[in-house]
Amino acid sequence: DSGVTQTPKHLITATGQRVTLRCSPRSGDLSVYWYQQSLDQGLQFLIQYYNGEERAKGNILERFSAQQFPDLHSELNLSSLELGDSALYFCASSVAPGAEDEQFFGPGTRLTVL
Amino acid sequence: GESVGLHLPTLSVQEGDNSIINCAYSNSASDYFIWYKQESGKGPQFIIDIRSNMDKRQGQRVTVLLNKTVKHLSLQIAATQPGDSAVYFCAENDSGAGSYQLTFGKGTKLSVIP
Numbered sequence: 001d002s003g004v005t006q007t008p009k010h011l012i013t014a015t016g017q018r019v020t021l022r023c024s025p026r027s028g029d030l031s032v033y034w035y036q037q038s039l040d041q042g043l044q045f046l047i048q049y050y051n052g053e054e055r056a057k058g059n060i061l062e063r064f065s066a067q068q069f070p071d072l073h074s075e076l077n078l079s080s081l082e083l084g085d086s087a088l089y090f091c092a093s094s095v096a097p098g099a100e101d102e103q104f105f106g107p108g109t110r111l112t113v114l
Numbered sequence: 115g116e117s118v119g120l121h122l123p124t125l126s127v128q129e130g131d132n133s134i135i136n137c138a139y140s141n142s143a144s145d146y147f148i149w150y151k152q153e154s155g156k157g158p159q160f161i162i163d164i165r166s167n168m169d170k171r172q173g174q175r176v177t178v179l180l181n182k183t184v185k186h187l188s189l190q191i192a193a194t195q196p197g198d199s200a201v202y203f204c205a206e207n208d209s210g211a212g213s214y215q216l217t218f219g220k221g222t223k224l225s226v227i228p
Contacts, residue, residue, distance in 0.1 A: 002157065002159070004157075042203075042218055042219070042220045042221060043158070043203060043218040043221075044218075045215045045216060045217070045218075048214060048215065055214060056213065056214040056215050058215050090157050090158070092157070092158075097214055098214060099146055099207035099209060099213070099214050099215065099216060100146055100163070100207075100209075102160050103160070103216075104160075105156075105157030105158045105159065106157050107155070107156060107157055108156075108157055
């Protein structure tokens with residue numbers, strides 16, 4: 001158990017809908033990362049927050065947004081969902097925001113768009 | 115458990131033998147590398163890292179080798195055990211670009227034959 005929690009574990013929805021994925025980082029970790037893992041693209045970095053502020057942006061679509069709240073939990077919002085958005089979404093956390101700060105991954109949310 | 119990828123290269127190894135997993139990275143400016151292990155149904159887990167000023171680093175039963183000339187990284191697992199069965203990813207970072215994000219490889223599935 002990494003100490004990072006993600007909810008829900010599974011999510012099934014229809015095209016065009018909007019969903020919110022939630023992540024609670026390890027106690028004491030200030031940085032949160034979101035990743036998408038699909039069969040054809042592998043693990044793709046989406047976005048990073050540090051202490052409530054956006055720190056780095058990766059391959060995140062405009063239909064997706066995220067935020068980190070004062071209690072440090074984070075939410076990833078996915079809207080206008082398409083079939084291709086079906087994937088595993090992982091949250092990770094680290095104490096500090098650098099690439100060399102070990103990231104601890106949560107168990108993921110499996111999103112299925114029908 | 116969750117299926118991480120159906121099209122990954124697969125390495126099958128007899129229990130007790132040594133395993134070597136290879137990774138070709140893309141960015142010649144990358145100066146920090148990590149190996150992750152992802153078991154079925156779980157998020158990636160840090161195994162070992164190496165900076166570009168080193169060509170070898172050892173951990174517990176694992177060794178990472180870095181060849182910057184050919185942009186190649188390898189992970190050696192000694193005395194492979196059934197619990198080592200997982201997908202292994204390499205990840206790279208170019209700190210000189212001011213980037214905090216990791217770029218992940220596609221992964222290799224290791225199957226340990228008891």
